[in-house]
Amino acid sequence: MSTDIEPAEHTELRAAVAALGRRHGPGFDRAALWAEAGKLGYLGVNLPEEYGGGGGGMAELSIVLEEAGAAGAPLLMMVVSPAICGTVISRFGTDGQKAAWLPGLADGSRTMAFGITEPDAGSNSHRITTTATRTEDGWVLNGRKVFVSGVDIADATLIVGRTSDARTGSLKACLFIVPRDTPGFGRRHIEMELDADEKQFELTLDDVHLPADALVGDEDAGLLQLFAGLNPERIMTAAFAIGMGRYALGRAVAYAKERQVWKTPIGAHQAIAHPLAQAHIELELARLMMQKAARLYDAGDDLGAGEAANMAKYAAGEACVKAVDTAVHTLGGNGLTKEFGLARLIPASRVARIAPVSREMVLNFVSTHSLGLPKSY
Numbered sequence: 041m042s043t044d045i046e047p048a049e050h051t052e053l054r055a056a057v058a059a060l061g062r063r064h065g066p067g068f069d070r071a072a073l074w075a076e077a078g079k080l081g082y083l084g085v086n087l088p089e090e091y092g093g094g095g096g097g098m099a100e101l102s103i104v105l106e107e108a109g110a111a112g113a114p115l116l117m118m119v120v121s122p123a124i125c126g127t128v129i130s131r132f133g134t135d136g137q138k139a140a141w142l143p144g145l146a147d148g149s150r151t152m153a154f155g156i157t158e159p160d161a162g163s164n165s166h167r168i169t170t171t172a173t174r175t176e177d178g179w180v181l182n183g184r185k186v187f188v189s190g191v192d193i194a195d196a197t198l199i200v201g202r203t204s205d206a207r208t209g210s211l212k213a214c215l216f217i218v219p220r221d222t223p224g225f226g227r228r229h230i231e232m233e234l235d236a237d238e239k240q241f242e243l244t245l246d247d248v249h250l251p252a253d254a255l256v257g258d259e260d261a262g263l264l265q266l267f268a269g270l271n272p273e274r275i276m277t278a279a280f281a282i283g284m285g286r287y288a289l290g291r292a293v294a295y296a297k298e299r300q301v302w303k304t305p306i307g308a309h310q311a312i313a314h315p316l317a318q319a320h321i322e323l324e325l326a327r328l329m330m331q332k333a334a335r336l337y338d339a340g341d342d343l344g345a346g347e348a349a350n351m352a353k354y355a356a357g358e359a360c361v362k363a364v365d366t367a368v369h370t371l372g373g374n375g376l377t378k379e380f381g382l383a384r385l386i387p388a389s390r391v392a393r394i395a396p397v398s399r400e401m402v403l404n405f406v407s408t409h410s411l412g413l414p415k416s417y
């Protein structure tokens with residue numbers, strides 16, 4: 041892919057991460073790659089320098105995830121640990137929370153999961169029922185979460201709960217750091233038809249007692265702090281999808297150049313070449329929107345970044361699914377074998393269409409916020 045519009049430091053970062061990804065490659069050891077990426081400073085490239093990070097932003101972090109994925113070694117927890125949790129803590133956390141968490145998130149020695157989705161709330165953050173009740177010395181959390189990635193390997197989970205507003209009586213969103221072994225904090229593994237090291241969990245919070253400093257940021261900031269973490273989530277999901285699509289496309293192109301059925305490689309036939317070219321174009325377009333979203337977010341334009349991040353997530357999800365489908369079809373029967381390793385991407389590619397927000401909810405967002413159409417819900 042062309043990187044001419046990027047500054048030199050971004051091009052160099054791409055090359056370095058791509059080389060790291062190729063050294064580990066498909067079938068990689070996730071823990072080993074995570075540790076090496078952290079040691080080299082890639083996992084915390086978006087976090088503040090004073091806490092061991094690279095001082096960059098989502099533009100740099102999305103490059104790391106995209107290039108690792110394009111090499112066949114994606115790191116899903118990058119979406120959660122440095123992107124969502126690291127960003128929220130660096131923007132809104134206390135000095136104590138920053139000192140306790142950011143250095144470890146930056147070098148990969150500590151990880152954090154993110155719990156927002158609930159069984160009955162889906163994409164509607166206003167229907168979250170996990171409640172946080174203030175006590176004399178802190179908080180008590182009660183509720184449930186589903187489809188939380190990597191809780192078993194994370195040191196803590198950033199939980200989205202709701203507290204009662206004394207002035208209005210309504211509930212408002214708040215964020216809490218819940219260490220993995222906190223009493224009352226239970227987890228159940230959700231079996232998934234996905235070939236991924238990062239497992240999915242259902243969480244139960246049954247009278248989980250937390251100290252006062254477990255609250256991240258201002259209790260009255262509510263959704264502002266929440267969405268400050270959701271925009272990076274969408275940008276990084278786009279990076280994850282683009283990387284996967286590039287990997288699948290690269291394998292298919294290499295196959296099409298070598299595979300001969302009659303006298304010429306199958307890639308010489310337009311029925312093979314055109315779908316591959318179209319997949320490449322759509323991945324490039326998705327990447328441009330992702331870069332726009334990252335630039336807006338890093339510039340502090342949360343509103344503009346919200347629109348672009350949703351569009352990038354949508355475009356990347358669609359492009360990834362198409363690239364994987366085209367790649368499998370290019371290889372024919374070989375595309376379904378374990379030897380070539382593309383079939384496992386068929387369910388994985390659908391993730392970006394569904395999570396962290398469905399494509400239909402993105403279309404709702406664009407319809408109302410970008411086009412000004414009336415809400416349907």
